[in-house]
Amino acid sequence: MGRLSRVSWFLAAIICTSLITHHSSLAQAEPPVAVQSIAAVGFTVSDMERSIAFYRDVLTFKTISDIEVDGPVYDQLYGVFGVRARVARMQLGEQQIELTQFLAPPDARPIPVPSYSHDLWFQHVAIVVRDMETAWARLREHHVRQISPRPQTIPVTNPPAAGIKAIKFRDPDGHNLELLWFPPDKGNEVWRQPGSNLFMGIDHTAMTVRSTESSAKFYRDLLGMAVAGGTLNMGATQQYLDSLPGARTRVTGLAPKMGPPGLEFLEYELPAAGRPMPADTRSTDLWHWQTTLVVPDAEAAAAALEASTAQLVSSSVVTVPDRTLGFAKGFLVRDPDGHVLRIVSP
Numbered sequence: 048m049g050r051l052s053r054v055s056w057f058l059a060a061i062i063c064t065s066l067i068t069h070h071s072s073l074a075q076a077e078p079p080v081a082v083q084s085i086a087a088v089g090f091t092v093s094d095m096e097r098s099i100a101f102y103r104d105v106l107t108f109k110t111i112s113d114i115e116v117d118g119p120v121y122d123q124l125y126g127v128f129g130v131r132a133r134v135a136r137m138q139l140g141e142q143q144i145e146l147t148q149f150l151a152p153p154d155a156r157p158i159p160v161p162s163y164s165h166d167l168w169f170q171h172v173a174i175v176v177r178d179m180e181t182a183w184a185r186l187r188e189h190h191v192r193q194i195s196p197r198p199q200t201i202p203v204t205n206p207p208a209a210g211i212k213a214i215k216f217r218d219p220d221g222h223n224l225e226l227l228w229f230p231p232d233k234g235n236e237v238w239r240q241p242g243s244n245l246f247m248g249i250d251h252t253a254m255t256v257r258s259t260e261s262s263a264k265f266y267r268d269l270l271g272m273a274v275a276g277g278t279l280n281m282g283a284t285q286q287y288l289d290s291l292p293g294a295r296t297r298v299t300g301l302a303p304k305m306g307p308p309g310l311e312f313l314e315y316e317l318p319a320a321g322r323p324m325p326a327d328t329r330s331t332d333l334w335h336w337q338t339t340l341v342v343p344d345a346e347a348a349a350a351a352l353e354a355s356t357a358q359l360v361s362s363s364v365v366t367v368p369d370r371t372l373g374f375a376k377g378f379l380v381r382d383p384d385g386h387v388l389r390i391v392s393p
Contacts, residue, residue, distance in 0.1 A: 088308065125379065167321065200212050
């Protein structure tokens with residue numbers, strides 16, 4: 048997929064479309080890390096059987112692997128001593144999520160209650176649906192915890208995204224999810240393919256950030272992702288979508304070389320950025336997410352990130368025995384707001 052098409056799909060695929068050009072002029076040198084794609088979006092769960100059932104029965108994901116791992120390699124990778132973890136990978140369309148339940152150590156902490164979309168640990172996965180009313184009926188049938196009271200339609204005052212429908216909700220552990228429906232003139236062409244599947248795939252993962260500029264420097268200048276576009280979302284639609292009175296959100300999209308999925312920043316101007324990522328966050332905590340970014344050389348990427356003073360979670364780049372987790376080498380690192388990325392090479 049060429050650069051122009053990558054940018055165009057992301058401009059239409061998320062609620063974020065006015066080109067941000069001033070950032071591009073700042074990045075002249077080749078970025079030290081070249082992210083190729085987002086292989087999966089993962090998070091820690093408390094009950095694997097319950098989580099698999101939810102994503103399978105409600106959202107029609109299919110389990111493609113389900114394994115248990117332990118040993119020093121995984122201690123080093125997750126930055127936790129004495130790990131034994133069950134890891135299930137599930138697929139919807141061409142995109143994947145990864146669920147991790149830590150069987151040891153048994154000290155997972157729940158997502159803080161209440162949690163809001165302007166808290167800096169917030170992250171969600173956006174799932175594209177073929178028909179929003181039918182999908183919403185399915186959520187209600189399964190008594191899913193909604194954030195939005197009902198699907199919201201982006202108004203004509205936001206022309207590039209006008210007509211897009213969205214609703215936010217939570218899985219059994221409280222992880223944030225979103226359903227998106229695109230009108231015929233919006234979204235990546237992959238979402239316009241004919242078919243009968245109600246839930247089609249993952250368009251992007253979004254995360255709340257304190258500063259769009261700082262985050263863009265990290266993801267663009269260091270990781271080599273393309274800043275695709277941005278807009279300012281406000282008004283009743285955004286407030287009801289987030290269940291957050293007065294919400295005024297600066298949204299910025301980034302695209303890897305191949306996708307979907309892509310990545311999205313949410314910078315809340317009102318209310319201002321909420322609570323920070325807890326300083327003692329560990330991979331075993333249920334608010335821990337890890338977005339898997341594929342790069343040509345994980346060791347070179349780690350060296351570049353360490354030189355930039357980024358905070359590595361893993362004690363080193365690990366070589367995964369027999370590619371158990373779907374990659375040969377990888378490590379975990381935090382972005383400027385504490386969101387965890389898993390950088391891997393095939």
